[in-house]
Amino acid sequence: MHELSVTCSIVEVVAESAKGRKVNRVTVEIGELSGVVAESIAFWFAEVAKGTEAERASLDIRRIAGLARCEACGAEFSTPSMFTACPCGSYRFTRLRGEELNVKSIELEEVS
């Protein structure tokens, strides 16, 4: 449900950076453990971008896989889900990657 508000925030950030210029492409990073469904963002984007600088922009979504460092054994391990434990069995770890929700870059059309 919150993907609609997240998409609104993406368009807002894009519009602020574009400052009235036409946007061709928007690149966002969405971590696989961010709690946001990337497909849903893609679905809402065209609708939310209507009437803004990003109206005709394509959306490039980069998915970022989960990675964590174990506090018990120190190993880095991939975390495809929220409850992936370290191979050593520990649930105490620091998440390194996978929770990203970033607007990475935008590509503007040069008017020259």
Next chain:
Amino acid sequence: MCTNCGCQGDAALMTDLQTGETRTLGAADQAGSSDRSPAHAPHSHDHSHLHGHSNEHTHSHDHGDDLGHGHGGAVKIVDVEMRILAKNDAEAAKNRAWFAGREILALNFVSSPGAGKTALLERTIVGLAGDPPLFVIEGDQATANDSERIRKAGAAVVQINTDTGCHLDAQMITRALSALKPSLGALLLIENVGNLVCPALFDLGERAKVVIFSVTDGEDKPLKYPHIFRAATIVLLSKIDLLPHLDFSLDEAIMNVRRVNPEAAICKISARTGEGLSDWYSWLRREAALARQAAFA
């Protein structure tokens, strides 16, 4: 927040139960109330997460193989490098600094609908009996029913109706604070919209999230909604007076909480019988003391 689809903010209403005044939380109100908003915190807030430096550079590359768009000229790439929720996070940081400066303990209560958030707040208002003074912000899609209950229980309360919105955001809290004006050293209890999904993502500036996990839910709730359980500082297993009538396994439920959040405090309570509430009040008073100390840290 979004002027295109009205998904947040524009359709939201705020009702001050003390005065009976209702107003919309739209864009115009935002400008008008900015001087009364609690943004004048004596602490500078951390915006290390805001990378507002738009790095612009021009690329002259032809798009011969790139079929994404059909122009042939130069394009400019702007490295935005900004968190999508940066605006909410910045507003939340302002709220957090405002709370810290006033030694206020702010808690964000989250659960599925009907898990007993309002009942627990009513009971807590009576149980703490004004020590520390208690203020409430109620979030629901519609109606002021919950805030009426809170007012009757004896606390000052502001109701936010999010309309189509599925969660409270930091800006709604900022506006509610300007109406509620919680006092120095107060306890501010924010009851979020009944939803275990969306509130996980939106920081309100609270010191801790309190997740209420009713024993009438399944034991696997933490596994189904891991984000919110992971964000919890304390999980309250509620309605334990009903356990004799249910097949609910407390051990399994607690094990599932531990799987997603090994650090969370867990407390078993019944707002109806009062069982476990003294532990809950002790936790609250301890956190309130920590919030007061943090003001001088």
